[in-house]
Amino acid sequence: MMGRLKSDQGQLFYEFRLGDAVPEDHLVRKIDAALDLSWLRGELASHYTSMGRPSIDPELMIRMLIAGYVFAIRSERLICREVKVNLAYRYEPTGDVxxxxxxxxxxxxGTVHEGKTLLYRANKLDCDGCPLKPQCCPKEPSRKIPRDIHEHARDVARALAGTEGFELSRRQRKKIEMRFAHLKRILKLGRLRLRGPRGAQDEFVLAAIAQNLRRFASLVARPPPAQALRIA
Incomplete structure (x- = not known):
């Protein structure tokens, strides 16, 4: 039987409302506003029976999986832990805590682990007397949260999303990607024949000239709109 998430998450896992704990500018809130899964239950209805215990809401499962890919979490167990705990932890840039x-x-x-990760640790005395410890870190003496050393740069990039400059850059990137696909598929530039940076530069210049000539030839050979109308 297909289950349905009740009361809009309500009190999820802890004695606090997850909606009150996640900051207003958190990426999760932006994704939730943009992601419409209202069609999902109708598509999956035929795969559920009308008997038995209600399942986990499929929409919740899909949202958790998407959140895992957004935050580069590849383990389902770790995704569950992140959803239960880490979304409620608030990072304060001013104090780096x-x-x-x-x-x-x-x-x-400040120690960087494996060349890319900082570990933020709670005080063991704080965790010992905390009622949330059985759900938060049951097998650890205190809670720790990993944070990539480049996370600040990612926050800056996320803040730029949706701005006019970002949209312009996105359109230009699409054009460039189309040009590279044309180079590889049509002009057969999957491999370079000339060696070294100068050789690669020469080949790309020649390929760009060929692309521009092909585009220019197609535009010149096409009659202007007014002339095409008279011919018709």
């Missing part, structure tokens, strides 16, 4: 649902701080020593 996280705040947990219990209001405690998670700070980092």
């Amino acid at each position: 996280y705040h947990c649902p219990g209001g405690k701080r998670l700070a980092t020593s």
